[in-house]
Amino acid sequence: MSTRSKAEKTAVLLLAHGTPELVDDVPEFLRYVTGGRPLPPQSVEEIKRRYGVIGQSPLNEITMQQAKALEREVGLPVYVGMRNWKPFIADVVKRIAADSVARTIAICMAPQNSRTSVGLYRRAVVGDNGTPFALEFIESWHDHPLLAEAFADRLRAGWEMACRDSLVKIPIIFTAHSVPQQTIAAGDPYDKQACETAELVASVADIAAEDWSFAFQSQGVSGGPWIGPTVEHTILRLKEKGHRGVFIQPVGFLCDHVEVLYDIDIAFQDFATKHGMRLWRAESLNDSPKLIAALADLVRSRVERGKGKS
Numbered sequence: 001m002s003t004r005s006k007a008e009k010t011a012v013l014l015l016a017h018g019t020p021e022l023v024d025d026v027p028e029f030l031r032y033v034t035g036g037r038p039l040p041p042q043s044v045e046e047i048k049r050r051y052g053v054i055g056q057s058p059l060n061e062i063t064m065q066q067a068k069a070l071e072r073e074v075g076l077p078v079y080v081g082m083r084n085w086k087p088f089i090a091d092v093v094k095r096i097a098a099d100s101v102a103r104t105i106a107i108c109m110a111p112q113n114s115r116t117s118v119g120l121y122r123r124a125v126v127g128d129n130g131t132p133f134a135l136e137f138i139e140s141w142h143d144h145p146l147l148a149e150a151f152a153d154r155l156r157a158g159w160e161m162a163c164r165d166s167l168v169k170i171p172i173i174f175t176a177h178s179v180p181q182q183t184i185a186a187g188d189p190y191d192k193q194a195c196e197t198a199e200l201v202a203s204v205a206d207i208a209a210e211d212w213s214f215a216f217q218s219q220g221v222s223g224g225p226w227i228g229p230t231v232e233h234t235i236l237r238l239k240e241k242g243h244r245g246v247f248i249q250p251v252g253f254l255c256d257h258v259e260v261l262y263d264i265d266i267a268f269q270d271f272a273t274k275h276g277m278r279l280w281r282a283e284s285l286n287d288s289p290k291l292i293a294a295l296a297d298l299v300r301s302r303v304e305r306g307k308g309k310s
Contacts, residue, residue, distance in 0.1 A: 009102035012078040013081055050258055073292055089121070102133055106125055107298055111254070112189075112252060147294045159247050171247070173212070173235075175231060216230065216231075231248070235277055245279065256284045260281075
């Protein structure tokens with residue numbers, strides 16, 4: 001067997017949430033998100049409206065671009081599977097098996113571990129009968145140094161510009177997607193890991209502790225209370241302290257999608273303006289070379305670990 005064929009027996013699987021390409025696909029997409037549980041019609045219409053306002057979520061396209069960049073970097077085939085849209089994870093697992101892959105390194109494009117995201121991705125990969133290949137599933141990588149550097153690069157560039165623009169130091173709000181309170185009460189590490197990511201980014205960017213805070217965004221429209229504080233509450237708290245602007249740095253998202261392009265750029269922007277505040281946002285990582293380097297380091301470390309076991 002050639003060296004090339006041996007190398008191709010290991011592959012990478014990037015796992016992401018997925019997003020519909022068309023507004024008309026939103027109801028079907030939401031059925032996958034909720035596992036078939038119906039949402040109130042007004043909630044479905046509101047989400048359709050949000051997708052319509054931004055035109056289209058680029059999450060699928062950007063994730064595919066990230067996969068191609070990673071493939072070039074590590075020299076291994078990189079597949080992409082989506083939990084809630086095409087290409088569905090189960091279908092991609094079958095394709096990986098058909099390509100005679102013996103070992104797959106799975107990475108969630110959600111660096112903080114939660115059973116509401118990473119846990120569901122794992123379940124989708126493993127299915128009811130396990131995988132037809134050896135699986136190495138990376139549970140979290142929220143504290144990877146290169147990930148922190150990637151976020152810090154985006155933070156410094158945007159924050160320094162905002163401070164120059166406003167002629168004062170602007171407080172920073174780090175954010176991540178909220179999850180139900182019952183999830184955290186059950187021992188989920190997500191909230192702690194999200195805050196740890198923010199702490200690392202602030203440290204790398206040399207941001208003083210008094211210049212930043214943390215908030216959770218995009219709370220669900222149903223299903224009981226979700227964790228906070230909310231971004232809106234945090235904006236008002238900073239206004240009470242005399243600030244007239246905020247800078248938002250999401251650290252739970254790796255690319256542009258509806259939670260960034262609508263929730264931050266439109267909803268939070270409108271909220272801030274309504275309350276006499278200005279709002280800036282860090283550019284999303286998207287094709288950041290340091291993000292790809294972080295992913296590549298995760299892959300290489302697992303490949304080397306696998307060699308040690310052989």
